[in-house]
Amino acid sequence: MDVTRTKVSDLRVRQLKAQQLLRGELEGKDLEQEVEKRLIFTRFEEAQNWARKNALFPLGFGLACCAIEMITVIGSPRNDLSRFGAEVIRFSPRQADLLIISGRVATKMAPIIRRLYDQMLEPKWVISMGACASTAGMFNNYAIVAGCDKFLPVDVYVPGCPPRPEALIYSIMKLQDKIMGHPDMGWRERYKAQGTEESA
Amino acid sequence: MTDPTRVPYRERERSVTMERLGEEPVSGTAAVTEGDVQDELFTINIGPHHPATHGVLRLLTTLEGEIVRDVKPIIGYVHTGIEKSCEDQQYWKAITFVERMDYLAYYYNAMAFCMAVERLLEEEVPPRAQYLRVLHLELNRIASHLFWIATAALDIGAVTMLWWGCRDRDLVLDLFEMSSGQRIHTRYFQVGGVMEDIPPGFEAKTREFVKVMPRRLDQYLSLLDRNEIWLNRTKGTGVVPVERLLELGVTGPLLRAAGHPWDLRKGTPYSAYDQFDFKVPVGTVGDNYDRFRVRIEEMRESLRIIEQALEGLPEGPHITPNRKVALPPRHELATSMEALIHHFKLVTEGFRVPPGETYAAVESPRGELGCFVLADGSAKPARVHMRDPSFVNLQSLPDMAKGGLIADFIACVAMLDPILGGVDR
């Protein structure tokens, strides 16, 4: 696709055309041409999802070591999360729509996380960050819930102990794909194993 | 008449009294008239999910108006059972576990544990390894303090510091990544030395960091130290006298800010700290401002130590040559049967530690980090306990916050710098 730059002098012409279009003054071929040039037709859901995926509001909620890397993703100028439209941290679950479970989930903490999740408004997504949150990792003992997917639905799992900031950013990109309705199939795609997903 | 903008904000607050409550008990059931509305106590719950608690700390706070009358820290929300998990791991694997306790000062956790095990084994650590340990410990202290200043200033309202602190902390993490391959939880320290020698280029990059960092610290001070809001919110708040701090077992920058020059690096030098020339920054009043300045100056002293460690880095092995404890170098595995057997024994069974118990303490960025190890003669420790400074220091929070405004209470939590992974373990 070649990039065409419109001249600045065209701008006024295009504005006037748009004005005419909105007023219903255009007719015939002119109208057809203008509509083709100007309008995108899509389903409402797609447009909604497009808006949602580019305005994720993560909940400012840290649990353990992974929270440090999560704050690094948000706070470090090197991994600027606003490039992906997810840098607005909300500390109230009522205003957030992305819960990043960053760290090990103790049995004492699990009900509280569930309550936070319940307080968040639909639509909401969950990223399970790190080995501990996903499977209890190395702390497979009396105090830890083995995987936060035992008490809430998880959209993306991030491996690592702790995951690098790039891994978290990548998971957010994967989540954006999922929000758009094209979830990443991972190994299923590679081995042509679509249709083998477990249904909840 | 004085200019109202020059009056400290505490004195502008006329609706509440700063004195402690009297002896007479306050009844919550009595009808509240307009006159005694400030006598009504109410308890609010802060946390476990709250931006100002630095993790999942829960604080039951009793307020009278805006004055904090009582604070009860409730902890355990990230209790991981690491001490129990360590009992199921061989000694060299347990290092990985203890590192996850205080997740900003991971090198210190590993150091305390390795020191305890080395003491039980009576293992000598070669001088180069000692210097490399000191180098990384001090880099870690800087990284930890940088993260502290980033989040603490954010709590008080200086949002810029979050970006600046994280920016410079990334420089340190790059160094860690260079020497060990991980950003955090590096597991660089081994029993008997360090995992690998530093790679080529590490020294030049560290020197660059040492050169750039003092200017960055000046930047922080120029942002904060002459900022009226910062000074108003930190000066004179959260003061606890030295005697009380000592009673509560508080160590580290909190104690030094109150004027007590206790530092384990000077008091009972471990590793190679007796060969370095550095000062111990000490505050005078013990308020939040002193805590802030002490930590900033500690970073400067750490930079000096790093510089000296690079200058005086001795030649020699980076880990003990004792093959019963340390893995043989990789190239020997292809040529020496003995090395292969040692490698096999170490990886499958681990080394055995003679029965006994010991307590080794290091000066972490938050105070005395002690590690108690009980060995029963097998390849797994019978008990590992960490005396974590965050856990003990947290007990001083009620003393700091009582009688102050709730806004200062948030500043106190920030300046206390509790790491909840260390508190709960």
Add this chain to the structure above:
Amino acid sequence: MPDATGLELIAQRVREGVSPEAVTGTAFYRGEATLEVAPSAVHDVLAYLRDADEEPWPLLMSLHGCDYLPEEPRLGVHYQLLSMERTDRLNVKTRIGVEDPILRSVVDLYPTADFQEREVYDMFGVLFDGHPDHRRILMPEDYEGFPQRRDFPMGGEPVLFTFNEDEYPRWYD
């Protein structure tokens, strides 16, 4: 650290200052001095060491529990004392059985013991008589059992590999 002789002198002074039965033994291992005291005398010995001894130990740095499973009495509680003036440490240790694990709390001597005694109770079930707020600290308050005793199971879930997934039928539920 007090050397082996110094430790014996301390033990002798404690025997004279508190009671002859207070000290049950001394151990000097890897340069660390440990004074073993009878469980009933812990509070008195620490009070003596803090105030009355000619070499006082004004600070309690760490208080932790320990489970010596095959040995009897099983539980141990360690008090790590520090003197900043002499840069010296002394470990005071006491052993109690699991049947009747009651010690006198030392919070009145060292307020720092507050959280740490609660932790020892939480993890090992040692009761501290006279503690101002004797509750669990790390585990949920309705938790049963004392998880860091050595006969308490590690807990957690079996890690599944292809070789052992038959042992856990319907693991995928």
